[in-house]
Amino acid sequence: MELLSILLQATGTGLNVLGAxxxxxxxxxxxxxxxxxxxxSAMEGxxxxxxxxxxxxxNMIISAALIEGVALFAVVVCGFIL
Amino acid sequence: MMKRLFHILIWVSxxxxxxxxxxxxxxxxxxxxxxxxxxxxxxxxHLADAYEWKIVNWDNGxxxxxxxxxLHSKTSGWHLFLSSKLHNNEGSYNGxxxxxxxxxxxxxxxxxTSGTEVRPLDLSLTKNAASLIFSSVLLIIxxxxxxxxxxxxxxxxxxxxxGFMEMFIVSINDEVIKPAVGKxxxxxxxxxxxxxxxxxxNNVLGLIPFFPGGANVxxxxxxxxxxxxxxxxxxxxxxxxxxxxxxxxxxxxxWLKVPVPLMxxxxxxxxxxxxxxLMIRLFANITGGHSTVIGLTSxxxxxxxxxxxxxxxxxxxxxxxxxxxxxxxxxxxxxQAYVFTMLSAVFIGMARVESHQKEKELIExxxxxxxxx
Numbered sequence: 015m016e017l018l019s020i021l022l023q024a025t026g027t028g029l030n031v032l033g034a035x036x037x038x039x040x041x042x043x044x045x046x047x048x049x050x051x052x053x054x055s056a057m058e059g060x061x062x063x064x065x066x067x068x069x070x071x072x073n074m075i076i077s078a079a080l081i082e083g084v085a086l087f088a089v090v091v092c093g094f095i096l
Numbered sequence: 097m098m099k100r101l102f103h104i105l106i107w108v109s110x111x112x113x114x115x116x117x118x119x120x121x122x123x124x125x126x127x128x129x130x131x132x133x134x135x136x137x138x139x140x141x142h143l144a145d146a147y148e149w150k151i152v153n154w155d156n157g158x159x160x161x162x163x164x165x166x167l168h169s170k171t172s173g174w175h176l177f178l179s180s181k182l183h184n185n186e187g188s189y190n191g192x193x194x195x196x197x198x199x200x201x202x203x204x205x206x207x208x209t210s211g212t213e214v215r216p217l218d219l220s221l222t223k224n225a226a227s228l229i230f231s232s233v234l235l236i237i238x239x240x241x242x243x244x245x246x247x248x249x250x251x252x253x254x255x256x257x258x259g260f261m262e263m264f265i266v267s268i269n270d271e272v273i274k275p276a277v278g279k280x281x282x283x284x285x286x287x288x289x290x291x292x293x294x295x296x297x298n299n300v301l302g303l304i305p306f307f308p309g310g311a312n313v314x315x316x317x318x319x320x321x322x323x324x325x326x327x328x329x330x331x332x333x334x335x336x337x338x339x340x341x342x343x344x345x346x347x348x349x350x351w352l353k354v355p356v357p358l359m360x361x362x363x364x365x366x367x368x369x370x371x372x373x374l375m376i377r378l379f380a381n382i383t384g385g386h387s388t389v390i391g392l393t394s395x396x397x398x399x400x401x402x403x404x405x406x407x408x409x410x411x412x413x414x415x416x417x418x419x420x421x422x423x424x425x426x427x428x429x430x431x432q433a434y435v436f437t438m439l440s441a442v443f444i445g446m447a448r449v450e451s452h453q454k455e456k457e458l459i460e461x462x463x464x465x466x467x468x469x
Contacts, residue, residue, distance in 0.1 A: 072271075079435040083373060086380030 036096040041088030048081045111412060135396050139390045143312050143383060144202060146223045147179040148192070151307045161307070163226055167192065169206055169216035179220070192216070224319070227311035231298050239293065268292055268437065276441035279446070283446050287330060291323065292437040299382060301428030303389075303422060314432075315383035318376070324375035327440045332367065335447035342449070343367065370443055374436055381432050385425040390420045 056074040060067045149161040161182035169175070172190070181189045182204070195213060204220070205213040221229075242261045245254065254262050273288050274281045298319075301309040313319055343363040345353065352359045366392045395414040399407045 075431060076435060076438065079377075079431050082381065083377030083435075085385065087373075087376055089384065090376060090380050 030095060034092040037092040037095075038089055041085045041092075045081055045085030049078045050076050052081070111415065116321070126290055133394070133400075135391065135394045135398060136392060139387050141317060142390050143311075145316065146202075147182065147204070147220060149223050149226060149307065149311070163221050163223065165192075165204065165220040167204065167216045167218055167220065170214075171208065172204075207389060223311045224316050225311050227301065227308070227313050228298075228319070230308050231294075231301050231313065234295050235293060262353055265289060268434075272434070272438050275443050276438060277445045284330070284441070287326075288437050288441055288444075291327070291440060292433050294431035295323070295378065295436055296429060299433060300426070302382065302386065302427055303429065312383070315386055317379045320375045320379045323378070324371040327374060327443070328367075328371040329370075330334055330440075331443050331447045334444075336449060336451075338449050338451040339447045341451075370439075374439060378432050378436055381428055385421075385428055389418060389421055389425065392421060 053076055056070050059070045099216055127299045147165060148163055151159045151161060160180075162178040165175070165177055165179050165182070167175045169192075172261070175190060175192070177189065182192070182194060191202050193206070195201055198213065200213060200215055203215060204218060205215050208214045238261070242258050242265075245258050246262065253259070262430060268289060269285055272292075273285050277284050277288075295314060298313045302314060304310055344360050346359050346363060348359050392414055396411045399410040
């Protein structure tokens with residue numbers, strides 16, 4: 015009961031905007047780290063076998079686009095909150 | 097060496113030329129009333145749909161292409177008029193006006209008998225609809241032109257634009273569609289190729305800043321929703337029996353299926369979330385790209401009132417960043433069309449799965465034929 019009254023006190027302030035902004039920040043952090051790992055392994059693969067550079071490049075771009083899609087989910091949801 | 101230095105100096109001074117007209121404009125604005133330049137409003141206005149197509153800002157107003165408004169209201173029946181009529185007579189025509197704020201902000205509303213704002217059935221040709229018609233006609237002209245040339249002379253090596261289109265189409269067909277769909281790729285290739293070129297052309301047209309490009313079509317969630325629904329219909333209406341069996345009675349331990357159908361529920365949710373992800377991915381990428389470009393361009397206008405030095409330096413930065421982001425957005429336009437098509441092809445391939453019993457029989461008959469021969 016006390017928890018509810020404490021939470022209700024926070025409704026009028028701008029905390030929802032703060033929450034949305036933090037959400038977007040974390041989503042971008044996650045996407046950046048994930049795509050960084052893809053880039054790392056792609057670079058290492060190309061360094062080991064330069065003839066496979068074309069195949070590796072296309073697969074890297076596809077994986078990066080998929081991860082970016084997930085991060086943009088979060089951006090869209092936070093945009094709705096704002 | 098001197099020639100190269102000379103060329104570099106020409107390009108750099110060309111960049112500085114971009115700042116000159118705006119530093120002149122900054123000196124004349126303090127006299128007039130300075131409207132607060134609201135960046136967020138401007139970005140949302142450029143991303144949203146509109147009832148007319150604004151071409152350019154001219155001295156006192158703008159040059160716009162007025163688009164037809166088609167309405168059916170419950171009280172007065174069908175109406176068809178040009179959207180320019182909504183701006184005469186203090187913004188109201190026959191009781192219809194564009195709501196300035198509230199739930200229906202920016203859309204045509206009318207007041208019904210009890211005084212509340214209500215929206216009539218709105219089938220108008222808005223900016224996005226007109227741009228869709230334009231890009232569809234352009235796509236048909238381009239593709240049919242290439243097809244006619246290929247039909248006339250299939251064995252000739254094409255040159256120029258038709259050769260480029262042939263290479264483009266064959267690369268998508270051979271690298272994306274054939275491996276992902278598998279056996280019956282020829283049946284689904286028309287739909288997938290259409291989706292790819294439709295999305296790519298609309299993405300590229302959305303990046304062109306002047307008429308007839310510049311309408312945020314693929315950044316409109318209704319358009320991407322229809323594309324995703326079409327893919328979902330193609331996948332589920334042509335799925336094999338094995339595909340449905342794997343959704344409702346998957347090959348997992350019995351306790352995950354019998355008292356509480358856990359796996360079937362998860363698989364059923366998956367049928368809907370995969371096209372949903374397609375929709376959100378395309379929408380968010382394109383909308384995000386457009387807002388970034390508009391935001392960087394608006395740096396010029398935001399710093400207009402701050403004096404000539406800040407304005408010209410920020411304009412130079414803005415031009416460099418905007419050109420860079422436009423190149424990135426061109427790459428994103430191709431990648432998003434590629435990813436949409438590739439994922440649709442993969443889902444269709446997964447839906448056309450043959451039963452594993454049949455696959456075993458196929459392998460056995462191949463083995464026996466090899467032994468005989």
